[in-house]
Amino acid sequence: MLRDITLGQYYRTESVIHSLDPRVKLVATFAFIVSLFVANNFIGYVIAALFLAMVIYLSKVPPKFIFRGMKTIFFLLLLTMVFNLFLTPGTPIVSVWKFTITQEGLKMAAMMAVRLVFLITGSSLMTLTTTPNHLTDGLERLLRPLRLFKVPVHEISMMMSIALRFIPILMEETDKIMKAQMARGADFESGSLIKRAKSLVPLLVPLFISAFRRANDLAMAMEARCYKGGDGRTKMKPLIYEKRDRLAYLVIILYLVLIVVMGRILF
Amino acid sequence: MSIILDHVNYIYDEDTAMAHAALIDVCLNIPDGQFVGLIGHTGSGKSTLIQHMNGLEKPTSGCVFYDGKDINDSDYDKKSLRAKVGLVFQYPEHQLFETDCFKDVCFGPKNLGLPQKEVELRAYEALKQVGFDDEYFYQSPFDLSGGQKRRVAIAGVLAMKPEVLILDEPTAGLDPKGREDILNLISKLHEEMGITIILVSHSMDDVANYVQRIIVMNKGRVAFDDEPKEVFKHYKELEEIGLAAPQVTYVMQELHEAGFPVDTDVTTLEDAKNEILKAFGKC
Incomplete structure (x- = not known):
């Protein structure tokens, strides 16, 4: 689905x-x-x-x-x-x-x-x-002139690339939690609109928790690798x-x- | 109440470049009350297989029967099937969502449409079955330790009173004490309540002590399906598919090769100890 x-x-x-x-x-x-x-x-x-x-x-x-x-x-x-x-x-x-x-x-x-x-x-x-990485790389290069106006181009593109990167992961996670709750008899497909909205709670709460957990882990991993923003950062594969x-x-x-x-x- | 899989095939992302077969011609018969170990390497199709057993996935071809009825018939009641075939996912604590443990366990039976009293009774029983302390009943599940969270999650499925309980790597990420607690708990459920248990794992040592039958999956196919001691005789083939027999099997095989008259069929540590003592004439 x-x-x-x-x-x-x-x-x-x-x-x-x-x-x-x-x-x-x-x-x-x-x-x-x-x-x-x-x-x-x-x-x-x-x-x-x-x-x-x-x-x-x-x-x-x-x-x-x-x-x-x-x-x-x-x-x-x-x-x-x-x-x-x-x-x-x-x-x-x-x-x-x-x-x-x-x-x-x-x-x-x-x-x-x-x-x-x-x-x-x-x-x-x-x-x-x-690939999301390529996409944001391209965007970063295209928007580079905006740095003159103090626009944090690198940070924006980094955020975008992380967001894009996590779409499939969160999607998979949603699928998994949905199945797990369905195994406990949850019903996401039938009932009135209000009932269906309510039925999303068992899906959304674990999803948010997992998203925060992942964000936390990622921030740690980035800091452990000395990430400190775009200044002086070079690319392995320049465009x-x-x-x-x-x-x-x-x-x-x-x-x-x-x-x-x-x-x-x-x- | 047996589960029968008849020539089940399942293909992920059919019709795209990413298409790959997760299950190939799987035929299984799991009778009532059996304690089965389902073993396979990561990506061998074991998780996909168990999702077929309670109708979360539909086979691309082939049939799944529960209690003699095809569960993928359009008029089959999937909800009641999921109550009868309880599935505990990997890292089940990730699906907890309620404000306190008791409410979370109530979620399953409530979905079955039972009266409030019955729901609460079942939740209480289930939490007791998994050995959960009363004092934590009304705590937020997010404040608990990993092992405790997992107990709550397993109780959440048990509260639906399943006839078959499937657990996907219930010991993943737990410390040795937590592992043993959970495994003992599962085997207690099997003995006391007589429910069929399918335990998914990639560790032979985990399951060898408990199960009556082992199904080994490899690349979407059933590689072996037999009693533990028969499966472990193929320890060389098991290694080839990235698995291993329990440590005990290796010790006994080597002792046997070194000329000691030991029975290489033993699978548990206890039996192995007795065999070795016997071989040395100490028993």
């Missing part, structure tokens, strides 16, 4: 996308998200879909695995669609009682749905093909751009240009 959440999980395999510099992937994901909001016509989304399909194909991550994560945002997706469908003013199509579906609303709802699905797919593709990374940047720029140009030509 918990295995279904793919957001923030790394899928181990070897592919061009996996071996790209994390900075490229971060920039690409950002560019892709921007492009989703720049694109405002059908052709734009077709291009975005093609781009996404190409990256998925190159990444060798089974599509089934990527879309499994979609189940978790299904509710959010539905909510967004419903709101857009009923609350966008414009030419009415159907009207039931106080609710009116407009042409614009229909278009907006479809667009938002596509945007959301692409956004989640794009960003989960990044986390699926990049260096290679040919394929430059090529990837080129592809991203081409993609962005294409999206923008398409928007201009049609409108």
